[in-house]
Amino acid sequence: MKLLEQILGELGADTLKSFTVIPQFGGYFRSIKSVKEFSAEKIVLVQRHAVFTLEGENMDIGSYFEEDILIKGDIRGIKIER
Numbered sequence: 702m703k704l705l706e707q708i709l710g711e712l713g714a715d716t717l718k719s720f721t722v723i724p725q726f727g728g729y730f731r732s733i734k735s736v737k738e739f740s741a742e743k744i745v746l747v748q749r750h751a752v753f754t755l756e757g758e759n760m761d762i763g764s765y766f767e768e769d770i771l772i773k774g775d776i777r778g779i780k781i782e783r
Contacts, residue, residue: 720753720779727763727773728755734768744772754780 722728738745746753760774
């Protein structure tokens with residue numbers, strides 16, 4: 702994921718956070734233990750101490766490797782439950 706981190710860095714994203722969202726592109730999420738729910742409009746991601754509920758349009762999982770996940774699509778909102 703070094704290429705992704707380089708791309709996000711050039712776009713001005715902070716790659717040290719738990720997640721980074723780039724409007725109309727998608728988002729990069731770290732330390733994801735599982736995907737609880739998945740549809741083009743809603744994705745629920747589970748971390749050890751938090752649950753992220755993503756809402757948007759045309760969302761899809763780009764890649765999921767070693768607890769890092771790339772979500773493609775237009776993420777319109779994120780709800781974080783701790």
